[in-house]
Amino acid sequence: MAKITDLFRYPVKGLSPEPMNSLTLTRDNGIPFDREYALALGTTEFDPDHPEPLDKGFFLMLRNNEALAALRTKYDPARDRLSVALNGHAVLSAELGTDEGRDAVERFFERYMGEEAKGRPKLVRSAGHKFTDASVVSPVFMRSVSIVNLASIHALEAAVGEPLHRLRFRGNIYIEGLEPWEELEWVDREIRIGHVKLKGLARTPRCGAVNVNPDTAERDANLPKAIMKNFGHTDLGVFMEVLNDGEVRVGDDVLTPYLF
Known part of the structure; x- marks a missing residue:
């Protein structure tokens, strides 16, 4: 079996x-809180009020951005909080439902990814939308x-x-x-x-x-x-x-x- x-x-x-x-x-x-968020490249246009599925190349992702694999992240759905660690050290903790939290996430990934982010990445989410590869x-x-x-x-x-x-x-x-x-x-x-x-x-x-x-x-x-x-x-x-x-x-x- x-x-x-x-x-x-x-x-x-x-x-x-x-x-x-x-x-x-x-x-x-599908699975709640799976691919709920994505980090759109600085050059990507995404309207959360009228979401359209986009190829994964419009986002930060492992196919192009292997440095993401060095980060260890944890998401708390009850608080809508994302925590990020690098080399065992906490580098970010932010509530994604607040302007301050989203700003902190975007600024962190802009610094961390450098030119690969193609400007300041945008943390995106849309009700009923998932950022799966097959979307x-x-x-x-x-x-x-x-x-x-x-x-x-x-x-x-x-x-x-x-x-x-x-x-x-x-x-x-x-x-x-x-x-x-x-x-x-x-x-x-x-x-x-x-x-x-x-x-x-x-x-x-x-x-x-x-x-x-x-x-x-x-x-x-x-x-x-x-x-x-x-x-x-x-x-x-x-x-x-x-x-x-x-x-x-x-x-x-x-x-x-x-x-x-």
């Missing part, structure tokens, strides 16, 4: 994940949940001859007990975790973000090329649509399409 080993949410696009013991999944919102496809994809199969990571590790940190792949739900690449066959099929049903939307194509080592913040691999060379595609993981509201927990059994 396949099981959940890890759960993560990413409150600010491109910044570090938060490990969770449980996640609430909803049909209308440009459709509203359903915007609310999707990212599932990563640990066996696929292990197959890639064997191919490249070195261990790979699972968080390179920035999934929400990590699963063990599957065959390598089994998750790629879930498109248009349903799985169940506890009482929550999910349906596969698309395989997750991998970009240069996975080349960044989460421990060192260095771009030390070319994993999309390695996946293509060894397996004939560039996918690892799957985007899933949440079909009903419910909670999933670390250790929950995962019923794959072959089991119900």
Whole structure:
């Protein structure tokens, strides 16, 4: 029986994940507080009153900005507060719902990212909008949940001859007990975790973000090329649509399409 080993949410696009013991999944919102905020480049136009999905290249993100991986962030939803640490030292704590807090965040990332920010970045948020990579496809994809199969990571590790940190792949739900690449066959099929049903939307194509080592913040691999060379595609993981509201927990059994 396949099981959940890890759960993560990413409150600010491109910044570090938060490990969770449980996640609430909803049909209308996917994972609350996941990719809730983003740091738009200084050159990016984004209207929170009339949000339009934008390619991730309009924001600070790991594909282009590996220095983000050196930051350790924590988000407190009750206080709408973001805390940032660098090399074990607190460098920022700000309430994002205030002008002062947003100003502090933007000034910090302008200094930290330098020219890569293309001016002063803008902390953006919009009710009902998520800054997921797949948001440009459709509203359903915007609310999707990212599932990563640990066996696929292990197959890639064997191919490249070195261990790979699972968080390179920035999934929400990590699963063990599957065959390598089994998750790629879930498109248009349903799985169940506890009482929550999910349906596969698309395989997750991998970009240069996975080349960044989460421990060192260095771009030390070319994993999309390695996946293509060894397996004939560039996918690892799957985007899933949440079909009903419910909670999933670390250790929950995962019923794959072959089991119900």
